[in-house]
Amino acid sequence: MAYVSTYQVEVRSYELDIYNHVNNAVYINWLEHGRSKLLQDKGFNYTRIEQAWGVRFMTVRTEIDYKSAMVLGDKAEVSTQVEKVGTTSVTIAHAIARLGTGAPVASARVVIVYTDAATGRPVAVPAEFVRLYT
Numbered sequence: 001m002a003y004v005s006t007y008q009v010e011v012r013s014y015e016l017d018i019y020n021h022v023n024n025a026v027y028i029n030w031l032e033h034g035r036s037k038l039l040q041d042k043g044f045n046y047t048r049i050e051q052a053w054g055v056r057f058m059t060v061r062t063e064i065d066y067k068s069a070m071v072l073g074d075k076a077e078v079s080t081q082v083e084k085v086g087t088t089s090v091t092i093a094h095a096i097a098r099l100g101t102g103a104p105v106a107s108a109r110v111v112i113v114y115t116d117a118a119t120g121r122p123v124a125v126p127a128e129f130v131r132l133y134t
Contacts, residue, residue, distance in 0.1 A: 002081045002082050002083070002133060002134050003038075003041070003042075003081060003082070003132070003133050003134075004079055004080070004081045005034065005037045005038040005041045005079070005080045005081070006077055006078065006079045006080070007033065007034065007037050007077070007078055008075060008076065008077050008078075008099060009030055009033075009075070009076055009077075009078060010073065010074070010075045011070050011071060011072055011073060011074045011075075011076075012072075013072055016071070016072060020071060020072070021069040021070060021071050022069065022070040022071070022074075024064070024066065027064055027066075027096070027106055027108070028062060028064075030076075030078050030096065031062070031064075031078070031080075031094050031108055031110060033078070034078045034079070034080035034094055035080060035092060035110065035112075037080065038080045038081070038082075038092070038133070042132050042133070049126075049129075050117045052128075053126040053128070053129075054116065054117050054118070055114045055115060055116060055117055055123055055126060056114070056115050056117050056120075057090075057112040057113060057114050057115065058112060058113050058115055059110055059111070059112055060089070060111050060112065060113050061109075061110065061111040062108065062109075062110050062111075063108060063109050063110075064106055064107070064108040065106060065107050065108070066105075066106050067104045067105055067106055067107070068098070068103065068104070068105050070098075070105055074098065074099075075098070075099035075100070076096050076097060076098055076099055076105055077096070077097050077099050078094065078095075078096050079094065079095045079096075079097070080092060080093070080094050081093055081133075082133045082134050083109065085125055085130055085134060086125070087124060087125070088113050088114055088122040088123060088124060088125060089111055089112065089113045089114070089125070090111070090112050090114070090125055090129070091109055091110070091111050092109065092110045092111075092112065093107075093108075093109055094106075094107065094108040094109070094110065095107050095108075096108075114126065
């Protein structure tokens with residue numbers, strides 16, 4: 001079973017759009033934080049993976065399905081896990097659910113590609129990453 005990382009967020013006033021609900025672009029920030037936390041939970045961060053494995057990863061695709069709006073003061077739990085490992089890519093699944101009820105707010109898939117830190121060319125997903133997160 002894949003490792004699941006979670007964190008909670010409360011909607012802040014500066015995240016609202018003209019309609020007083022969370023702007024769709026804010027969700028991308030929440031997803032990025034989820035991927036950072038996924039790494040941090042196992043003792044990594046973006047700099048550490050470069051130092052440890054000589055790689056960086058680049059986001060190449062983000063798709064989000066919005067299910068319900070969030071407004072000021074709402075709280076949510078963001079869950080992040082590895083869904084699929086390819087040769088050079090990893091698909092990350094995210095779920096955002098309303099805290100308390102668990103009602104879905106959004107779901108997302110993000111595809112990242114591992115690249116050589118020196119050349120920027122795609123490389124195989126590090127075996128240690130697979131071991132730690134799948």
